[in-house]
Amino acid sequence: xxxxxxxxxxxxxxxxxxxxxxxxxxxxxxxxxxxxxxxxxxxxxxxxxxxxxxxxxxxxxxxxxxxxxxxxxxxxxxxxxxxxxxxxxxxxxxxxxxxxxxxxxxxxxxxxxxxx
Amino acid sequence: xxxxxxxxxxxxxxxxxxxxxxxxxxxxxxxxxxxxxxxxxxxxxxxxxxxxxxxxxxxxxxxxxxxxxxxxxxxxxxxxxxxxxxxxxxxxxxxxxxxxxxxxxxxxxxxx
Numbered sequence: 014x015x016x017x018x019x020x021x022x023x024x025x026x027x028x029x030x031x032x033x034x035x036x037x038x039x040x041x042x043x044x045x046x047x048x049x050x051x052x053x054x055x056x057x058x059x060x061x062x063x064x065x066x067x068x069x070x071x072x073x074x075x076x077x078x079x080x081x082x083x084x085x086x087x088x089x090x091x092x093x094x095x096x097x098x099x100x101x102x103x104x105x106x107x108x109x110x111x112x113x114x115x116x117x118x119x120x121x122x123x124x125x126x127x128x129x
Numbered sequence: 130x131x132x133x134x135x136x137x138x139x140x141x142x143x144x145x146x147x148x149x150x151x152x153x154x155x156x157x158x159x160x161x162x163x164x165x166x167x168x169x170x171x172x173x174x175x176x177x178x179x180x181x182x183x184x185x186x187x188x189x190x191x192x193x194x195x196x197x198x199x200x201x202x203x204x205x206x207x208x209x210x211x212x213x214x215x216x217x218x219x220x221x222x223x224x225x226x227x228x229x230x231x232x233x234x235x236x237x238x239x240x241x
Contacts, residue, residue: 116177
């Protein structure tokens with residue numbers, strides 16, 4: 014069965030410092046992995062996705078994530094945080110569900126706070 | 130612009146009443162989904178539909194019902210049988226078999 018674990022429920026950084034949001038996954042086959050971002054009372058926006066191509070995936074707004082099979086990790090990073098990055102971030106794995114439909118399995122989320 | 134529209138953004142319901150949340154998409158996606166979001170629990174799948182006139186239960190379908198009479202529309206009814214309906218509800222769509230979804234902006238339901 015597929016699952017994801019987000020290791021931190023809250024992360025606080027100062028503006029201009031690096032961001033690291035940690036995610037470990039469990040999958041019985043080569044997974045598809047995603048990071049989504051959610052601003053308060055909004056829907057989810059796709060930041061980036063890994064689908065068995067390059068292990069270092071670049072996304073929007075300067076975020077990137079590296080797929081490490083040996084560590085079963087897919088951590089999200091950004092070199093320099095902006096105030097606008099404050100939001101909740103979800104690590105997600107895709108699994109086949111009921112035939113051809115891909116079901117997304119969500120982590121419990123990491124709330125990122127950015128201090129001025 | 131293509132996208133998913135959820136309405137209303139905020140909804141209040143009295144205990145014992147049914148309420149229907151709207152979800153419309155113009156992306157020509159075959160698959161549509163309803164998720165429920167509670168603090169600290171991520172998103173949980175309520176129902177999904179891969180094709181018109183067909184839908185399947187997700188992980189937490191009890192107390193909910195859906196219909197899929199048109200490709201563009203996938204309304205969710207929260208019935209009085211749902212014990213704890215106060216939550217943020219998100220609708221999504223995708224191409225069947227594709228990775229990744231497009232999400233709507235959500236409906237926050239509060240039972241008063």
